[in-house]
Amino acid sequence: MVSLNILLFCFVVKSTLGSDLLCINRGGTCQDDSISCPGGYVSNHCSGAANRRCCLPSTSSGHCQDDSMTCHVGIYVSGLCSGASNRRCCTQVKDTGSCNNVKIISRDSWGARDPKTISQEHLPVDLFFIHHTEGPSCTDTATCISIMKGIQNFHMDDRDWSDIGYSFLVGEDGNVYEGRGWHRVGAHTQGYNSRSLAVSVMGNYMNHLPNEKALAAVKALIQCGVDNGYISHHYRLYGHRDAGSTNCPGTTLYNLIRTWPHYSTISLH
Ligand SMILES: [Zn+2]
CATH class of the missing domain: 3.40.80.10 (Peptidoglycan recognition protein-like)
Incomplete structure (x- = not known):
């Protein structure tokens, strides 16, 4: 688990410095982590201050599978499954964005x-x-x-x-x-x-x-x-x-x- 974290951290620093892309690609939103986030925060996915973290979409269920298969319930999210990189989490997305002034x-x-x-x-x-x-x-x-x-x-x-x-x-x-x-x-x-x-x-x-x-x-x-x-x-x-x-x-x-x-x-x- 420790080595996986180090690996992920290295990848993040190398590929997305100064960008919110990693967060966006996971369906998340970069925001101040004092705001509640039902899907959970992950670090090193967002540009800016350390407390600006990636709020992942809240999910009710997900399962790991080969991403060449259709994910019927939602979208694929990387970084949540062990094994090869094409083994990804088919996640049920509940995220509709945190919008002001509109429901x-x-x-x-x-x-x-x-x-x-x-x-x-x-x-x-x-x-x-x-x-x-x-x-x-x-x-x-x-x-x-x-x-x-x-x-x-x-x-x-x-x-x-x-x-x-x-x-x-x-x-x-x-x-x-x-x-x-x-x-x-x-x-x-x-x-x-x-x-x-x-x-x-x-x-x-x-x-x-x-x-x-x-x-x-x-x-x-x-x-x-x-x-x-x-x-x-x-x-x-x-x-x-x-x-x-x-x-x-x-x-x-x-x-x-x-x-x-x-x-x-x-x-x-
Ligand atoms: Zn039309």
Whole structure:
């Protein structure tokens, strides 16, 4: 055990000095270790002062297996299993990020089905896309949850995708609903899924805007992603229609986000 610790320490010093990458790659967040962290802190994963440590995602279960096998319940975390480096911990992720000013309803909370397969997103992403669902909107949590389940069933059963397509969804109840979350590649913006995250506002915004609560939730979610190191500080914001032939995220919502500070006029094509 002692030699393993020394080995890990050496690796850390050599490879990630001055960077939070090791922590981010384990799905964690670098923060002051006086803040409570249900998943536990590990040292030498974060830049800065010694008390700035890596808060790992809280996990309810995990098992060690060859990482060429699909990890159905969550993501692979390195450094937790003995043996070869491809023997990694398939961990159930509960982490939705520690966000200010917005509530994220986790997959467990809204009763999501398990994904069929998972690919891990390389973070931080430099692109962020905004969508609308073009379906019903919702102003109370119970209705939003029933819409979430309907969208997940549609994406998994009719479209035959591995999971609900979007990274996150937002309701006019002012909540964010976790889709694939921060750590997984989504199915939302063809050609850009492996380098972006995306939020979809539940409703159809061709002719009117989402309410203020929903718009505030979208902005707070993006800020949360930046603060946690999931989205680059220099991210470029787009509407879905900037990346392909679609009306998404609706003309009225699209015209609004074009006024937001990170909206990019750099062409994606
Ligand atoms: Zn879209």
